[in-house]
Amino acid sequence: MTDPARYQYREAFVLVEAVFDGVPVNYCPYIFVDNDAAIARGWAQGFPKKLASVYQTRSFSAPSLAAAPLAKGSRFGASVSAHGERLATARIQLEEPVADPTTVFNRPTTMRRYFPQLAAGLQEKPPVDELTMSLTDNLAIVDVWAGSAELKIPEVAGEDMNLIAPVRVGRGYRLGMAYSVTDLRILKNYVE
Template sequence: MKGYTVPLSPRGIANLAPAPPWHYAGTVVSAEFFTDPAAATATLPEGLAPDPDYAGHGVAMFIDWQYSAANLEYLDPARSQYREFFITLDAHYEGTPVSWCPYIYVDNDSAMARGWVQGFPKKLGAVHQTRAYSVGGPGTPVLGPGGQFGATASSTGQRIAEARITLEEPVLDPAALMTRPLVNLRHFPRLAAGQHDKPAVHELVMSVLDDAAVSDAWAGTADLSFLPAHGEELADLPIRRTGRGFHYDLAYTVTDLKTLIDQSN
């Protein structure tokens, strides 16, 4: 049997996600927010601590993605294109500033499989965002001063997040948008009786992004809301105020991750 993720199969092409490298390119609509520091701390796994300088600070990101592996998967857009919404919260790992992802939603099963391998706690959702087109006209916002972009995320038919940003100025240092490494929790439980509390995998890991690049980055004002929904806890992070809004293109490659703490049984 061949393959990287399930299902393993005779020819190895039925698996949800092939082996890395995984290449990503996407357009981001994001908004900074500040929540209750205690609520943010409650989401942190063992090994992470609140960031004493940015308590309660986070970023909500809506991304229109395109993905490829080794076989020009982007030529199959039904498989390679997907949309995603997630939040990150500022934290510390052994005194180093990092970002922690407690919640993330995606509309593609292959993206979900790749995310679980990386430690992202992905759930199915519906994500949409305004697109900009260089042709201009009244059907598209400008990618420049005054350009307005909206974004929404839903889970099981319930709206959970909505954002609107208005661009004001270009970001002079786009690399500053990716200064914090992202930390995730790889968690795979056991089903055997008597071992439900002894996961087969429980690892705190740090993402490793190769050839990361940001382009066409703009900043402006932002409005952001997290909405209560049955079976969700995103709204347990009340938004006290918003910060800057951003619009940019992002690309990177994933072939690796760094294990920080392994508590697997």
């Protein structure tokens, strides 16, 4: 990772709890990144990545007023914007650490891989239309905290994420997560 401008990026995504063939899963209908290489890889995997500006409060190891420590009462915020419009704003005030990260992130993630054809007469016959499951290795979830949260997803012209805006907001979570996507399971092929 000695070329962070090319290979590190910020990301914001929405996961919706669902059930596929009796198995609890997360479905990813929206995901935003600030790096074109991340978009290309995401599309190949089935993540519906779009280019956006993603900002979040970062915690620093050197103590200071700007460090946002992982401690009760600390406040964190995040936002995602695209095309000059704010698409979502989230805030959390930390209340308590979560001892078991699997109580927060415990379902596999599914996506829709869809690649249309643009040739006349073939637009309704995509060569790829699959429901997939992301298979990962080296999942690490650290520093999980829970607290009171706010989430705003406004109506924005040209976007439809507001259609799944929450009616109410429960607990929020602040955590660090890393993993490698190493395989893809095709759950359903809609072309066949």
